[in-house]
Amino acid sequence: MEQRLATIIGAAVRAARQRLDLTQADVAERVGIATEVYGRLERGHMLPSVKTLRRLCLVLSCSSDVLLGVSSPDKPVEVAEDPHEYGERPEVRRVLRTLRRLEPAQLKLISQVAGAIR
Numbered sequence: 001m002e003q004r005l006a007t008i009i010g011a012a013v014r015a016a017r018q019r020l021d022l023t024q025a026d027v028a029e030r031v032g033i034a035t036e037v038y039g040r041l042e043r044g045h046m047l048p049s050v051k052t053l054r055r056l057c058l059v060l061s062c063s064s065d066v067l068l069g070v071s072s073p074d075k076p077v078e079v080a081e082d083p084h085e086y087g088e089r090p091e092v093r094r095v096l097r098t099l100r101r102l103e104p105a106q107l108k109l110i111s112q113v114a115g116a117i118r
Contacts, residue, residue, distance in 0.1 A: 010044035017061035
């Protein structure tokens with residue numbers, strides 16, 4: 001039963017992520033888990049905690065019933081919190097993720113280049 005549920009949840013979060021044109025890293029960052037952990041969730045190798053399941057629902061604009069395989073994803077879902085706290089395009093999200101990993105000197109250089117391009 002546990003493996004079957006993990007597979008159902010994995011397929012549902014993958015479909016929801018792809019529907020929103022997000023990468024695994026995008027979803028993992030928004031949910032607050034490691035990209036590797038999110039990958040295991042999508043592959044059905046583990047079950048999320050209740051807290052993580054709730055965050056997945058908010059980030060993916062999807063009800064828990066859909067992620068648990070109880071109902072269809074065709075029905076729109078109302079969520080209590082704003083699921084689009086990172087409303088940027090995928091390209092912008094990827095650049096921001098890369099910038100967060102830079103050293104201060106590298107970030108200053110990128111800032112100067114961006115200023116010159118503007």
